[in-house]
Amino acid sequence: MSSSSPRRGGGNHNEEEGERRGERPRFFDAKAKALCWAKAEVVPGRHPERWRKDPAGNVVCKRFWNCHGCLCYEYDHIIPFSKGGESTAENCQILQTRVNRFKSDKKWVDKAELEGFSCDIKFTDKELDIIEMAVYGDVIRPGNQCRCRTVAEMLGQVKSKNPLAACELPYKETS
Structure with missing residues (x-):
């Protein structure tokens, strides 16, 4: 494998290598993720380090990051990366995984449309x-x-x- 070939399964290695070459990072770093979680809506009566709401009003659990259940979530680029959005805390939101998958690379999606993508289960x-x-x-x-x-x-x-x-x-x- 040449030094310019991408490595598989390296996690942040490719991202760090890309930044050294002047490329935009594709993924949010730990600081951006922490700020993104902190700015998400708090679930009343629940511990804010464990539970938050996404912009569609879905409750998500911090331990369920990057999975596919109704309490799972992903970090989403508000302005999609493919449309020039940066991987910064200002351009980050948590979205229930299902909502994020349906939103895909759409630039502006209103709350009603996001709600329509949500899981039907409310806990x-x-x-x-x-x-x-x-x-x-x-x-x-x-x-x-x-x-x-x-x-x-x-x-x-x-x-x-x-x-x-x-x-x-x-x-x-x-x-």
Whole structure:
């Protein structure tokens, strides 16, 4: 392989090599991604480092980056890279993966059209709590924080010294 040949699977290597040659970077760097996440709409009642909303109003989970489920998201060029958009925080937005795929390289897509691309599934607070417990091992909501109980704790073999209360998930049905 010559030094000018692209390498496969190198991740940021190709991007860094391209920048040295004066080419525009195709992907967002870690700083741009962090700023992009921070500027996305906060989900009321949810931990802002774990949950955000995309411009179409879809709730996404930070751990579900670059996958295909309804809580998954990607970093999107607002002005598409193919149309001259730069890989900067100012030109970045988080979009539910499905929405981003339908948006494709369209330059300006209004909110109603983005909403039309969204997954049909809308999660309840209880469902988001269960997902958060499964993904993070605890649930952090303002005024309602809890942790996952250990198996030994559930079997009554040990009493936790953790002052944070154990979550009651799944929720007990009230009659």
